[in-house]
Every structure is written in C-alpha cells, then in structure tokens.
Amino acid sequence: MTYEPTHPTVPEPLRYGDAILYPPAVPEPRMLPAEIPPGVQYVTLPDGTRTLAYTALPETLPARPIPAWAKTTALLAPTVGGGIAAASAGLAYAAPGLIALTEALWAAVALIAAGAVIAVARPRRGAARPTTHITQHVTATGLFGRANGTVNHR
Template sequence: MDPRPTYTITTAETHQTPAYLQHRPTPPMPLHEIPPGVELVTLPSGIRTLAYTQPTPPPMSAAPPAQPVPAWAKTTALLVPTTGFGIGAAGVGLSYAAPGLIAMSQALWAAVALIATGGAAAAALVRRCRRPVPTQITQNITATGFFGRANGTIHHH
C-alpha cells in the first residue's frame, strides 16, 4: 500500500468572460495616438487589446563579401618569422661570443686602472719635481681701546 494520500483532480467551471474583457470592435484608443513599441494584438481568446511588443529584428542579410587581405598585413605576417629567427641567431651568437666579451671587458677595466694609476703617478711626480717657493706672510693688526674692534691685513710675499 502506498502511504501517500490520493487527490481527485477537478476542472474549474467555465464561466462567461467579464464585460470589460469581451471583444471590442474598435481599439481602446485611436491608432495615430498609439506610442511606438505598442501594437494592437489579438489574444488567443479573440480579444483585441494593446500590448507592448518586441521590435522585429531586421531580416538577416547574406554574409558580407570576403575582403582581400591588405598588403601591409601580408608584409607584416612575412616579416614576423624573419625577425624571430634574427633575434634567435643574435642570442646564439652572443652565447658563443660571451667568453670573448668577458675577456674584453676585463681588459678594458685593466686599461682604465692603468690610466688612473698613471695619472696619479704623474701628478705625484710633477708635485715632487717642482721647487718649493718660500712663502712670507706679513700680518698687521690694530685695535683701539679695551673693547675696540680689531682690524688686520695679511700680505703674502
């Protein structure tokens, strides 16, 4: 036995359509006053009424004709692999040249160090070879009074 209760299905009584829903011979408003997007439609029951409708899409046209590929696009498409291979070849060349480039950079640093030490040595040699000139400084200071302001002059001879 099935423990669920059973229900009897009945249909509602048919009744007369209310007067306000019955068929009208004329639309509820003049056709020239109907706003855009609203149309006079006939319902399945035969009643004519105003309703909002979806705009009908324009008919689909045939597929647009194929456009030829522009010349600049063809040129670019042909140059891309060439550029890629060129960059790859440059990378391989740099990997083979790396030991030589490292040696050259070390040689350049050695040359810079040689020039710097040579310049410092030359400056020291020039300073040592110059004859020192004795410098004579004369200083005159005068002041008047106990708290007077002092004035002075220095002469290099």
C-alpha cells in the first residue's frame, strides 16, 4: 500500500486501447434577466436559436439646460482661485514687512505704557507753591553799542 495522496479529480493516464469517454456537455452559461443591460434583449433567429441582441434604445428625454447660476459659478471658480493664489503670494512677499510693522507697533504700545506708568508714579506739585516768572528787557543803541537790560522776578 502506498502512502501517496490520491487525487480523484485527476484522471489516470490513458493506455493504448482504452475507451475514451467524453464528459457530458456543459450547458452554456445563461444570464439572469436582471444582468441584461438596457438595450439588449433575447431574440429568436430564423433558425430557431435564441440569443442576445441589441435592440433600439427607448426614446430618451431631452437633456435639461444648465441653470444660469451653475454657469456663473463655473466661470467664477477659476477667478476666485486665482485671487486666493495672488493674495497668498502677496502675503508671502509682505510677511517680513508685516513682522517689522507689528514689532514697531508693540514698541509704540510699550512706550505709551511706560509714559502712563511714569505719569501715574510721578509726585504732583502742590497748589500752594507759586511759580516763578522771569521777564527780561534788553536794549542797545547802534551797531556796536553797549546793551543795557533789566531782569524782573515775580
């Protein structure tokens, strides 16, 4: 007894004089009615054979016109895209200047804040302390004349 696996589907090789048995005829594959595409039907030929054949397609409805808003949108889409691309390129070129501008604005904000802090922290002068006014009158006669003047303190 051999321990080789046997395959019943593989026929034994034929020897001289053996009868050749043909397998039964395999029926042709048939399509289900749901699988038949539109415009194709079973037809019977004059010799009696039934087969699939193209038939006249049913009358199709005329295409509806494209609405005006769809045409406008389709025409504006490249324009809007080009505008966005131009704006992004402009921002890319302007980025260094915008960064410098924001730094300058922050410096101005810091200067204003420092001035406010100094104004709040500086002591106020009292209202009782008088202010000093100095007036001066100077007169001279001639081109090389001696100048005379008076100083008044109030």
